[in-house]
Amino acid sequence: MSDVLHTKIAVIGSGCAGLTAAIYASRAALPPVVVEGMFVGGPPGGQLSLTSEVENYPGFPSGVMGPELMGAMRAQAERFGTQFVVGDVTEVDLSRRPFTVKGGGLDDFTITCDALIVATGAKPKKLGLVGEKEPPAGMWGRGVTSCATCDGHFYRGEDVVVVGGGDTAMEEATYLAKMVRKVYLIHRRDEFRASKIMIDRARAAGNIELVVPWITEAILPDDDNNVRGVRLRHARSGEVREIDVKGFFLGIGHEPNTEVFKGKLALDENGYIRIGEKAGARGEAASATSVPGVFAAGDVADHVYRQAVTAAGTGCQAAIDAERFLANHD
Numbered sequence: 001m002s003d004v005l006h007t008k009i010a011v012i013g014s015g016c017a018g019l020t021a022a023i024y025a026s027r028a029a030l031p032p033v034v035v036e037g038m039f040v041g042g043p044p045g046g047q048l049s050l051t052s053e054v055e056n057y058p059g060f061p062s063g064v065m066g067p068e069l070m071g072a073m074r075a076q077a078e079r080f081g082t083q084f085v086v087g088d089v090t091e092v093d094l095s096r097r098p099f100t101v102k103g104g105g106l107d108d109f110t111i112t113c114d115a116l117i118v119a120t121g122a123k124p125k126k127l128g129l130v131g132e133k134e135p136p137a138g139m140w141g142r143g144v145t146s147c148a149t150c151d152g153h154f155y156r157g158e159d160v161v162v163v164g165g166g167d168t169a170m171e172e173a174t175y176l177a178k179m180v181r182k183v184y185l186i187h188r189r190d191e192f193r194a195s196k197i198m199i200d201r202a203r204a205a206g207n208i209e210l211v212v213p214w215i216t217e218a219i220l221p222d223d224d225n226n227v228r229g230v231r232l233r234h235a236r237s238g239e240v241r242e243i244d245v246k247g248f249f250l251g252i253g254h255e256p257n258t259e260v261f262k263g264k265l266a267l268d269e270n271g272y273i274r275i276g277e278k279a280g281a282r283g284e285a286a287s288a289t290s291v292p293g294v295f296a297a298g299d300v301a302d303h304v305y306r307q308a309v310t311a312a313g314t315g316c317q318a319a320i321d322a323e324r325f326l327a328n329h330d
Helices: 016-027 046-050 066-079 148-155 167-177 196-204 308-329
Strands: 004-012 033-036 083-093 099-105 109-118 122-124 159-163 182-186 208-211 214-221 227-234 240-244 247-250 254-256 294-296
Touching: 004 016, 004 083, 004 099, 004 308, 016 033, 016 046, 016 066, 016 109, 016 308, 033 109, 046 066, 083 109, 109 308, 148 167, 148 247, 159 167, 159 240, 167 182, 167 196, 167 208, 167 247, 196 208, 214 240, 227 247, 294 308
Parallel strands: 004 033, 004 109, 033 083, 109 294, 159 182, 159 247, 182 208
Antiparallel strands: 083 099, 099 109, 122 254, 214 227, 227 240
């Protein structure tokens, strides 16, 4: 695509938030152009496209496969007129309207828009182990995950590992302890960064073993490429040990995909987009950013809940906010 494509609303991101925003915008007779990422933040469809079974999304009593859910959302948006561009955004100009979005992928593209919805999501921080990759090379979605709320149910009565030393790791371990047999909380240092109250809750759980100071060297697969254990190395002595577990939970935090927006939108200290009153936005637009006409939805602005259903809800908000903005400014 070499020509400039203009649209009333552009959406960057094709996860739950971006596709829900596209559905609502299209239904409001403002069919957007959606930029589906290729590499930044994950493949088209966001993190759910890398998830096997989803059991907590409303309306699917028997569960649904992550790629199937995202495919259905994409088809629904396309049915109402949404146009898709496949590629990664490399540059944005938010200094004036219409805004400009540039990028490349299957095609180089330049999009101008009167309102912009940012739904680029966040990616879990990883240790750099082979097992953290997507199948077939790794075991992501086959025992390796970063969300206890999403996947803890699959490990009832089993032993699992949580890696990390901050509040995220403590929260994940404490949540899992209510349903699994045992949680091994592994941290490479003697001291935890987590707050005292979170550490106390983990210690009080009864079935959480604090494994310090041990470094995770490898995630071990079984014959079907599912997690069967982890190999650890003591940080001081070099001693090596293995632990048999069925689940491996990363609790070292997430990183929002906001690199291209640095210096152009107000971000918090962790790089998440500030929205609503925290962004200095006026009025009732909960998804409004620091730039009028630019809105944010999903995990790129949410470091607390990070669920598919909450992302979809904020995608709806962003589309409605963008529609009202255009009605008042065009």
